[in-house]
Amino acid sequence: MKIGIPRTLTYYAYKPLWETFFQDLGCEIVVSEKTSKGILDKGVEFAVNDACIPIKLFHGHVHNIGNRADFIFVPRLINLTGEKTVTYCPKFLGLTDMVRASMPDLPPLLDFRIDLREKWKARRREYERLGCLLGMSPGRIGHAFRSAKRALRSYRRRLSHGNDPERAVAELREHTGIPSLPSRPITLAVVGYPYLLYDDFVNAGLMTKLYNMGIRILTPEMVPERQLLIKAKGLPKDLFWTFSNQVVRSAIYYIDDSRVDGIIHVTAFGCGPDSMVGKLIELEAKQRGVPYVLISLDEHTGEAGILTRLEAFVDMLRYRRGEL
C-alpha cells in the first residue's frame, strides 16, 4: 500500500512522526518531489487565486503524488497542544475540503483529524482509527505509534540544535565548501513558518544565501519549549494559530537575546496570520531597538531581489557594529 505525503506545510514539522508510523505499519511512503516550478504551476491551476502561496503549493504537491499513491494523507490538524483557543490557520483546517472541492481525480484522501481539546487521548485514538482504516491490528498500531512519537522527539532535538530538516548544517558546509564562520559572526534570527524557511524553492534559497554570507542563523525551532511558554506571557493574548505562536514567541525571545544582531521575518504574500504576527514583531523590535526586516515571498519572488535585500540588511548590521 502506498501512502502519499505532500512535502509542504505541516510536513516539515511532523514528517518523522507520519513517516515512521506508516513505515512501521508496512506501508510504502511516497513523498512528493521537492518544490519546483512545475509543482507551483499546477498549484496555481488548482487552488483559488486568493489563496497564499503555501496553499497553492500544497495543491501542486498533492497533484504531484496523485497518480503514484493509493491514498493521500491530508491531515486536518486542529489542535495539538491542548491550549484552549489555539488551532491552525483556517486554511489548514479547511485544506481537506479545498482539495476535495477542486481536485476531482484523486486517490482517496485518508480521513484524519486531531483535536486534543475534545477528548482525552484524542491523538492516540485518531492514530488507532487511521491504522484500522488501513486494516492493521491494534498491537501493531500501538507499536507504530510509540516509535513514531520517539522519532518525532529525536527529530525535534536535532532541529533545536540547528539542523534544518533536509540536511544538517555541518554537512551542508562540508559538501558545498561554504566558508566556516568568522570568529564573531553576525547572528540573525530568521523567524517564519517551517514550510517557508525549509523550502528552498519558495524562499529563493534564502537560508543558503545567508550561510554563504557567513552568518549564524537561529530559527524558531532552536528556542527551548519552556522559553517559548515564558515569552508567551508578555503578549496581551495568545494568537490562535500554533505556528504563529511559535514564531511570535521565538521572535520575542530573540529580541531579548543579546547575541542576536537582527531579526528577519519571512512571510508569504497574503498570509492572514502573518499580518498580525508581523506587526507584533515589528512593534516589539521597534521598542527594543533591534533591526528588523520583513521578507515576503510569492509566486514571483526572484533570487536577485532577495539577495539584494539580505545584503543591504547585513551591511547595515555590519555598519552598526562598526565593521564597515
Next chain:
Amino acid sequence: MKITFPHMGGVYIPLKTLFEELQVEVVIPPFNNDEMKGLGCKHSPEYSCLPFKLILGNVLHSLERGADTVIMLGGSGPCRFGYFGHLLNMIARDLGYRFTFICLEPSTLHGDIRDFIKKVGCGYRTFLRALMLGWKKLEAVDGLQKKYWTCLPYSRDKEKSQTVLRNAVDQIAACRSVPEIKSAAAAGSNALDSLRQATDSLPRVAVVGDIYTLNEPYSNQNIEWLLAEQGIEPCRSIYTSGWVKNSLLPWNKKAYYCRAKAFAKGYLEDCIGGFALDTVYHAVSSAETGFDGIVHVFPVTCMPEIVSRQVLEKISLEKKIPIMSLALDEHMERTGVETRVEAFAELLHGKKHNVNQNL
C-alpha cells in the same frame, strides 16, 4: 468617560442607545468613507483585511476627537477578528494615544461587564434595561433593512425608498421605549411597502460572506444597491441581529451549528472559524430553496472565506447555480464592481427568462 467603538453597519444605533441610557458620553466616528480608509490603511499591516483597516480608521479618528475609552469585541479565533482589538490597542499606543481599552472576551465576558458597570456606576437593572432597548432597536433596524431590500428592486423611485428607510432608521434610533420602537418600525415598514410596485417577480440573489463585509455597505461597495439597480432582489444571509441570536445565545448555538453542518456536509466538514461554515451553509440552502444566484463577498486575505470560496465553486457546479465572488480591499474601484454586477445581472435575467439556454 468618553467611549467610542467602530462601525459595522447599523450597530452604532444599539450601542449609542446603551451608553447614552447609562449616561456615558459617546463619540461616534463618521460613517466609513475614504478618509477612514486612508487613516486605517496608513497604520495597519499591509495584509490585514479591509475590516481591520476600517475599524482602525474609526478608532483612530475617534481618539483624535477626544474619546478616552475604546470598547471592542474579542473572540477565540481562528479568524483574525479576535485579535483585532489587541492589535489596534498596540498600534494606537505606539502612535502615542493614551486611552482605556475594554475588550469583551468570550471567556471573561461576565467579569468584563461587571467591571464596566462598576466603573459607570449604574445598577444592573439600568444596564439590562438599556441593553434590552438597544437589542430591540437592532432587531427593528435589521427587520426594516430586510424589508427595504425586498422592496427596493420593485420600487420605481429608488432614491425615495432610500430616504424613507433613512428617516425610519433615524426615528427608531431616537426612540426611548420599546412600544415607540415597534410603532416606528411598523410605520417605516408600511411606508416601504407603499412604494412597491406590482411587476413580474425578479431574480433573487443570496448575498453571502463574512458578517462585516455583508453589513458594512462601504466595505462591499454597496453591492446590494448595485444589484437592486439592476433589477435583482438581494437577500443578505447574515444580519447582525440574526448572528447574535444564532451564534451568541448559548441555547440557540448548538441547533444552529448542527443545521449548518448538515447543509454543508460534503462541502465543508468542519467549523473552520470566521464565517466559512455560515457562507457554505447559506450558499447550499439558498441553492436548494430556489434562489437564482449567489454573490459571495469577502475581504482580500480573509482566511476562512478563501476556503469557502474554493468550496463554493464546487457548489456552483453541483447545484447548477451561478456564483459571483468578489474579494474586496481598499483598492477596489466602484466601476469595476459595477461592471461585474451588470454582467452577472444580465446572466441571471437571461436565465430567468430563458433567453439563452446555454447561459
